[in-house]
Amino acid sequence: MTGHRVIPKLGGMPQPGRTPLAPSFPVTLRTDDNVRIDAAHTPSRGAEDLGIVLAHGFTGSLRERPTRRITHVLSGFGGVVSFDFRGHGRSGGESTVGDREILDLDAAVRHARTIGYARVTVVGFSMGGAVALRHAGVLGGVDAVAAVSAPARWYYRGTRPMRQVHWAIERPAGRLAARLGKRTRIKKGAWDPVPLAPYEAAARISPTPLLVVHGDADAFFPLDHAYQIHGAAAEPKELWIEPGYGHAESAATPELIRRIGRWLRLRA
Template sequence: MQRLGRIAIGAGIVAVLAYAMVLGAMYFFQRDFQYDRSGRLFGLSETKLTAAELVSIPTADGSSLTGWYQPPAAGKPLIVYFRGNAQSFSREHERFAAFVADGYGFLAFDYRGFPGSPGEVSEANILADGLAAYDWAADKGFPIVLWGRSLGSGPATYVASLREADALLLETPFDSAVSVAADRYWFLPVGLLMADQFPVDQWIKDVTEPVYVAHGTADRTIGVNHGERVYALAPNPDELWIEPGAGHSDMWARGLWERAKGFFQRAEAGVR
């Protein structure tokens, strides 16, 4: 019995040490788990964006962000696009080509720490970068609508809570990054460990713009319940589109752009 007791105590110590090592790894390397900074910045010459330009957006602390910009046609708004978590914004050039084909302008950019923009990735920097991009776009004088995809739902909502735009579209959003982490790492105290928590559920309460949320029921990256919660908290909700069977990267192929155009048209009509 004493031997069994010693074995049980030893196993318990090993389990505690292993858990402590997991906690340490998650804490010290958390941004490597949270952000995908791989990939490269595409050249505009590799795309169909013949009229877009490469731009440098200054931030408040003297850093700069790399982006692509094209002004809208007369009577159309400028889409400030807050990219998702994977690689560079430039990999989504087919979306931007669809925007300009229908007369919309766009500004898309990499947050600091991603392929196009040097610097350190953090929640504070991502939010500051979002404000810098909005302010740069606002100086152009066009009506502005905001589009936040996945990770971009954080800075897009934050910007909408502090600046004036005509609409906020959120594609596969989360209510908070820490809530997504809790879904995935339920056995860890992620609320205590995470530095970058992106409390969209708090920021959305201060958003006066009309809000459109698109999410799929088969999203395994950010569960559809996150989008539903964000929409329920929006003070000025327009529409919640839940697409059966759609995963995290499926919404565009399922017709998001057509729905987005309808939303932007409704929002612009309301502004006028």
């Protein structure tokens, strides 16, 4: 069952000197494995038939300012359904760091269809980008996919930030730090079986249009991840290598998000 209720917009009143964010209305979703997912719907200020599902990165949240700013910009192109992955923020369950999260994304996609969007697209950042690729390749049901700053493969430890991420995932002290510092609850234990790698999922997405976006200043995943995802995918596909762009939501400029929004509107 999918329930929803309307309350005042996230973040309360806009602060002086800042552009007001588009109003977002909370929604509670349930996944196929019965995990409660905290979500929000921001109505469209652009194409009324286009829904954009926004999937955040690891330790992110729909309530964080970078995600809210991205939601506001994307709502100029379509209605936005944002949500917290399991184990993040106010959602239930524990994070499996890209495995069972495809069920969370699927619940958000189905909700976008339920509330009337004829075209439903997905934008995912970092872990959310990997989940977007896996969802489109394994479950399908979307009209276009944009994967931003996504890893191509699992267990990558080639950069210092990713070694820190693995410490947070694999060590009890790291999981405690993630829970206390980032409100992220991580499931203990290894994957069994190991889920399909993002680049392998990308090979299954066609004929759904795919956009791969990556920065040449990404401190987490070097450019070979973007090239591997794009190279594995069949047409229609595009690859944007963004000069000076770092990693995921916090580094994304409004202009980049607008370009992604225009791409979604034209390709879906």
